[in-house]
Amino acid sequence: MAREGAIVTEPQYICDACGKKKPVSQMAGKCVKCGQYVCSTCARLKDDKVYCEKHAGLCFIATAAYGTALAEELDTLREFRNKSLEPNILGKHLVRFYYRVSPPMANAVARSEGMKALVRLNLSPIIYTLRMKYSKEDFS
Numbered sequence: 001m002a003r004e005g006a007i008v009t010e011p012q013y014i015c016d017a018c019g020k021k022k023p024v025s026q027m028a029g030k031c032v033k034c035g036q037y038v039c040s041t042c043a044r045l046k047d048d049k050v051y052c053e054k055h056a057g058l059c060f061i062a063t064a065a066y067g068t069a070l071a072e073e074l075d076t077l078r079e080f081r082n083k084s085l086e087p088n089i090l091g092k093h094l095v096r097f098y099y100r101v102s103p104p105m106a107n108a109v110a111r112s113e114g115m116k117a118l119v120r121l122n123l124s125p126i127i128y129t130l131r132m133k134y135s136k137e138d139f140s
Helices: 060-066 072-085 089-110 113-139
Strands: 012-014 021-023 027-030 037-039 044-046 049-051
Touching: 012 037, 027 049, 060 072, 060 089, 060 113, 072 089, 072 113, 089 113
Parallel strands: none
Antiparallel strands: 012 021, 027 037, 044 049
């Protein structure tokens, strides 16, 4: 029995994704792909499994525009994220920023066929360019 007025503190852990110290109750667990220990803010859950941002495969706006996370266009965008953005510090910050601000935009896109078409139209030349870049890298 705790005595009256005693301060009970929860153990603290550092999230491998954001680097912030969090109480154990705010930690989601380890990413099933890489083993990073991630907080509930940084973690992405799929089928009751914990993923870090890098392994969650999140392309919110593109997924909304194409209607599925399985579209091959999203594979190209994920490859760009993993090969070009994630390896450098500026790219990592850009990806984290995108993960924070894009869900509300993706919700708006998902509700409008016109917005879906507009996003796909704008992504098409980007995806084409990235495919050309990565196909040339494969032959280098």
